[in-house]
Amino acid sequence: MVREKPMSRSAAIHTQNLTKHYADVEALVDLNLEVWPGEVFGFLGPNGAGKTTAIRTLLDEIRPTSGRASILGMDTHEQSVEIRRHIGYLPGDLALYPNLTGRDTLTYFANLRGGVSWEYVDELAERLNSDLSRKVGNLSSGNRQKVGLIQALMNRPQLLIMDEPSTGLDPLVQRELQAMIREIAAEGRTVFLSSHTLSEVQRVADRVGIIRHGRLAAVEALADLRSKAIRRVELEFESAVDAATFRDIPGVREVTVENHRVVLSFDGSMDALLRTIVDRHDVLDITTREADLEEIFLAYYRDEAPGPVTGGPPE
Template sequence: MSDTPAIQTVGLTKDYGDFRALDGLDLEVRRGEVFGFLGPNGAGKTTMIRTILALLRPTAGSASILGMDSHRQAVEIRRHIGYLPGDLSMYPNLTGHDTLTYFANLRGGVDWSVVNGLAERLDADLTKKVGDHSTGNRQKIGLIQAFMNTPDVIIMDEPSTGLDPLVQQEFQAMMREVAAAGRTVFLSSHTLSEVQRAAHRVGIIRGGLLVDVESVTDLRSKALRTVEMAFADPVAADAFSTVEGVSNVRVVDRTVTLSFEGHMQALIAEATSGRQLIDISTGEADLEEIFLAYYRTDGPDDVHPAATDAEVRA
């Protein structure tokens, strides 16, 4: 497998007049991973996607996909990617099959056994007109066109819109299979449970700035959680006061309940130092709680009126 990143941005900046939608974005997405891209409305997610796909021209900085410059080599890049925009438009009077035939012809042809397999997995009816489909069933057709050419990189903006839980489960399996084959999924989503189940790493963007990139495991290991510990003997109320990351300690006889933010090794080391720990339970940190922690002090960033909704929408 090549060491060239699947997606790379260096100082990527996009201004709309005096509003900065992207601010010096440095990001590297590896091959063979599902990468989740999180942020509230107006944070810059869709602008970032449109810019790396050469649908928008950056104000400054650069972007590459599979080592190819996203603007100078945009045509060649199209041969290697699948893309599902957040506002996919399709001809309402065409059937699903006709729509996919149209996309397949634009690509110079696809393996229809792959298309039919995807349709079966997603339970997609390709005989009905697109305009007669519900939002979720139209989204299935969009997903099929993104996956059907077996691309090296699949970029999707809010792909789970309208999908029922069973189809979401199948979609997550499809993403994992892509990564297992050494290919890459870039997933911009508000469905945090979906990102938590499918992504290897996540990037969190706020106000056009990339504020964190970490594995889902590392993010959850450092998040605030509730821990309850039972001991063989009574415990002093201040027993854990010196452990960094501990707060809200409550002691009732032999049971200690506290809030903890950090790696569990430090807490367990203190708990077992001169004490007999009988039992420990912890409320597993959820990605949604972690995400909200980045935005707890402020609401979603305002959208500048000079930029269109499609250009700055998350």
């Protein structure tokens, strides 16, 4: 899945010690990031970690306190207008002009941007099941998000920057969006998407960067991250069990016992776990799910990201 960085082309996004301080908050600290052409890059972090600050800096909405960034080889501040000919952007917490219809909204941005094919817009609207004839102000947030998505995609940008794109979308539309993202990457275009949920990113991303307290904690190929993925395993037994009997199983990181129920934090071989447990106890029920990002993060990057505990950036 991971593509090698092509030597001939400049990075889609490149940041050098990109830093943004607000009056009393370090929103972004020395961000060094390289996103390669043709990849889908997931930018992961809990709320207030600095994802949106990073994106807004890339778009020249806000100016870095220090450091610099380039997009498609162009300086994000000096050449911001030229950059914006080649990107599509979906802001987090999208706001549109309530008194325009979806089609008016897209026409407006198409006029400002150029290079928009209406056939493609209609195709996108059909795929996302979006009604463009209604006023944006009268749409539900999910349907508004679709209009935002279409405007980001409609000029077939070289780089697509999306801040929490799945917000408000139903699962069917989310799946369609994921398919679109993979198609874009397949065409050699680049997608940079931020998210606070790993599950959203892992279906589409080639690599993920994890950001916390304004600092980039790690950049991992998704395949590597997945191999680290901790699972929560909940087991129910016929009789009460002793926590000690689970601690010696390889990969078990934490055990919580409530009478007949046991919850494990586990990152070893599922096969070995099941065999051991079935040998020792009578199992009634088993459920397992992926641990959320924060759990993984705490497990792996706690020591590497000693950021301040209080105060997030004003997103």
